[in-house]
Amino acid sequence: MAGCGDFIKSQFPLIDDELMKYVEDILCNSADEFEDTEEIFEAVGEVLQGISEKSEKDIKDICGKLLHMLQPDKGSKNNGPTKILDAPIHLASMTQTNYNDTDDLKSIWMQTRDDSLKVDARKLEKAEAKLQQKQQKQKEVKAPTATPLLQTATASQVTSKKDSKLEAKGTNRTQDIRIENFDIAYGDRVLLQGADLILAFGRRYGLVGRNGLGKTTLLRMISSKQLKIPSHITILHVEQEVVGDDTIALQSVLECDTIREGLLKKERDITAAINNGSTDPQLSSELSSIYVQLQNIEADKAPARASVILNGLGFTTEMQARPTKTFSGGWRMRLALARALFSTPDLLLLDEPTNMLDIKAIIWLENYLQKWPTTLLVVSHDRNFLDTVPTDIMHLHTQRIDTYRGNYEQFHKTKTEKLKNQQREYEAQQQHRAHTQEFIDRFRYNANRASSVQSKIKMLDKLPELKPVEKEIDVVLRFPETEPLSPPILQLNEVGFYYSKDKVIFTNVNLGATLESRICIVGDNGAGKTTLLKIIMGILSPTNGIRTVHRGLKFGYFSQHHVDQLEMNVNSVELLRNSYPGKPIEEYRRQLGSFGVSGDLALQTIGSLSGGQKSRVAFARMCMGNPNFLVLDEPTNHLDIETIEALGKGINKYTGGVILVSHDERLIRMVCKELWVCGNGCVTSIEGGFDEYRKIVERELEAQNK
CATH class of the missing domain: 3.40.50.300 (P-loop containing nucleotide triphosphate hydrolases)
Known part of the structure; x- marks a missing residue:
């Protein structure tokens, strides 16, 4: 077995001791059971393939050598001695030699078998049972598990008749967003129940909460309009990277302004028609109208504004002139963020925008978003970003959303104080209930105190039922213990x-x-x-x-x-x-x-x-x-x-x-x-x-x- 270990080590020098021991144990414990190379490959092949870049054919060759080392006489066992035919054979004389009167010879080609070579029925039964058990184990290991279907989120909400009427008439012009009494579920798991979300125009909201409670899902429900909001409000959710093609980065950002792009296209078409000799007098008046509209939206300043945004997010002048297909996924996500900042939607949804940025770009983004003119809802776990950008914090917990004025630091102080007060109030009420219940139990059967007991019982019934504060489970990450090493390390x-x-x-x-x-x-x-x-x-x-x-x-x-x-x-x-x-x-x-x-x-x-x-x-x-x-x-x-x-x-x-x-x-x-x-x-x-x-x-x- 030591030879096998040395051979494996020579073929896979990067194998660690624990994995080496695992492979050796399998080979050692099943050395006599392996029938061929395929069985060794099934037992350890995938493990060996996972720690090297060798092909499946190379691994099978190695498994063949391991089989030979474990069972050197494999192939010749039970087959008798090897004979080389170096002269002609006369079949008639062979038959004469092997035939006598007492033999019940059925064929001249078949000799009688020695009884010692007969199969032991009990041993055969045992071997077959063992083989069946082994095959069953292999089936269990190999049985392909059905690919689980990834669940999808669903949302439902209650909408007021007044809002529905305004929406139907097309007269709803409010810039504030009210999503009231809504539920969101992910498969069978309820994420939000009877929750309210109110976003005032011009304010910047930071959405916080533990992993897995549904922050990203909530943003997707809003952006896909599964949660209903006024149809005239434009929403942009930065979630997917920009598609890589031949469009240069700066132009990719400018294309977000569809009004400007449409006017410029009309201008090009009309100019081309005039240059081609068209004498239609209406073309000149249309061209003048387009120039006025372009001037009103300050179209000439758009490239400079787009360039400032790209520069802030780390795109150099040379990078801004490159096609989008030349950028990696991380840079294309930055492009998507730049497009969103440039287009200024009524509601901007950002999910972990700092993940793709370096510290310089984060500081620039913090400064830029502090002057954001419309409504912003951002999910972030960057504590410094949440202290700098939001005007309000929304805390998602226990299937509801609580809103706090101020940045994250103020939210943390307010929430801590609020939870302390809730706990104090709960404990005080519990003491009051216990004291009152003691009085009731003591004088329940006292006729002189009957009216007092009754009033105490009524008072207990009227007390609001306070619940103890549910503390969020503390997260603990435990890294493994290590042994000291002498320097240099x-x-x-x-x-x-x-x-x-x-x-x-x-x-x-x-x-x-x-x-x-x-x-x-x-x-x-x-x-x-x-x-x-x-x-x-x-x-x-x-x-x-x-x-x-x-x-x-x-x-x-x-x-x-x-x-x-x-x-x-x-x-x-x-x-x-x-x-x-x-x-x-x-x-x-x-x-x-x-x-x-x-x-x-x-x-x-x-x-x-x-x-x-x-x-x-x-x-x-x-x-x-x-x-x-x-x-x-x-x-x-x-x-x-x-x-x-x-x-x-x-x-x-x-x-x-x-x-x-x-x-x-x-x-x-x-x-x-x-x-x-x-x-x-x-x-x-x-x-x-x-x-x-x-x-x-x-x-x-x-x-x-x-």
């Missing part, structure tokens, strides 16, 4: 990297990290933050310089695309079992529970989970391998405020090293002791922490605006 010396000679990402990087490190990497999008992470982990090799790591270092990598790469048609337990096979179900459940995915939630399909819940599943999978150094690329995307807080606390308790790429100011301030800034072809460590970096960014933005 991680070192980059004179490291440089480029994709091509004319695209140098950085040069002469000299940085180091230990198991006590809490490092945050910041910089503009495209400055090389993710590239630096990949060099640190050895996914990319530096084009020059030396990367040195401790041989016991084990990275846990959370990429910003981890959530998108999860299998959507399995549940969380199955996902961990597929990634780390061979462990008891309880261990997978315990691991998921460490990241707040417990109970029925762990058995829901991944596709039905919210973005934040998917992120927690991705964290659980990452930590299943017990890493001692975490590399986290934008880990806060999709997480709610409470989970981001829990992530910060979890990182601070973690005994391994941490390198983090994030734009979440609160998380950076919570955990990071060192700041690495990517930009201008280099990576530098700056003194003064995040405050100093924010000042640098604000100075750059001021210089851009001048």
Whole structure:
């Protein structure tokens, strides 16, 4: 068996010890049962394929060699000695030799069998039962699970007769939006019941609440008009990226203004007709009318306004002139945001707009939205963004929405005080009820006190029934314990990297990290933050310089695309079992529970989970391998405020090293002791922490605006 282990190690050098032990156990325990290469491939082939880039044919060849090592005499066993025919055979003489009078010879071609070679009936029965059991197990493993149907959300609401009449007549001109007494369900689960949503024109609302309660679903119900709002109100929901085609980025934004585009097209058509010799006098008057309309809407200023928005979101002048198909998905999402900001709808719906932006673009967006002229409803988990942009906070909880005046900080103070008062009021009422009930029980059968007892009973009946405050369950993220390693742990010396000679990402990087490190990497999008992470982990090799790591270092990598790469048609337990096979179900459940995915939630399909819940599943999978150094690329995307807080606390308790790429100011301030800034072809460590970096960014933005 040791030979098999060495052979597997030589073919799959990246296999970890735990997986190696799992494969060895399967091969060792079933060594005599394997009938052919296919059976070995069915037992361990998928596992081996998952840890390498080898093709299925290569893996089957390796399985064939493993079969030969486990059963060296496979193929010759029970078949008798091999004979080589090197001379002619005379069949008649063979028959003469084998035939005698006592034989009941049925054919000259068949010799009598030795009784010792007869099959033992009991042994055959046992073997067949064993084979049947084995085939049944294989069927259970191979049986394709039916692809679960992803549920869809549904909405219902009560509309007033007055509003319906105004809508039918077309005389409803209100700019405020009132959606009253509505329900939203996702499959069998009720998200909102009897809820009210009132949006006053010109105010900016931040929608907050725990992951999975229905914030994104609510935005979709509004934008798809499944929740009825006045038909004259224009809505824009930034959810999908711009389609990539040959349209240049700046023109893609300008096309949002359909009125301007329509007038310009008419102008071009009329001008072409006049140039082609048309003498229709009406064309000149139409052209004059179009020029007046273009002047009224300040059409000539539109390109400059679109360019300012694109520049603020990180598009350089050169990028603004590029076709949309040349941009990645993240940049096309920024284009979608730029189009929405440019078109200024009556109601703008934004879902996590800061997820795709770097810190410089976030600061610009915060400043831009503070002057937003119409109604804004934004879902965000960026605490600093929620303190800066909204005029009101809407708190989604327990199937209803409560509205608070002010930013997130004011909401948090007001909500905390409100909950304390509710709890005090409940406790006081409980004491009063207990005291009154004691009086009733004491004098219930006393004739002299009968009237007092009756009045006390009536008073109890009239008391409003107060409920205890329902506290939201605290989110806790527990990262695995690690063993200490002696330094040096991680070192980059004179490291440089480029994709091509004319695209140098950085040069002469000299940085180091230990198991006590809490490092945050910041910089503009495209400055090389993710590239630096990949060099640190050895996914990319530096084009020059030396990367040195401790041989016991084990990275846990959370990429910003981890959530998108999860299998959507399995549940969380199955996902961990597929990634780390061979462990008891309880261990997978315990691991998921460490990241707040417990109970029925762990058995829901991944596709039905919210973005934040998917992120927690991705964290659980990452930590299943017990890493001692975490590399986290934008880990806060999709997480709610409470989970981001829990992530910060979890990182601070973690005994391994941490390198983090994030734009979440609160998380950076919570955990990071060192700041690495990517930009201008280099990576530098700056003194003064995040405050100093924010000042640098604000100075750059001021210089851009001048």
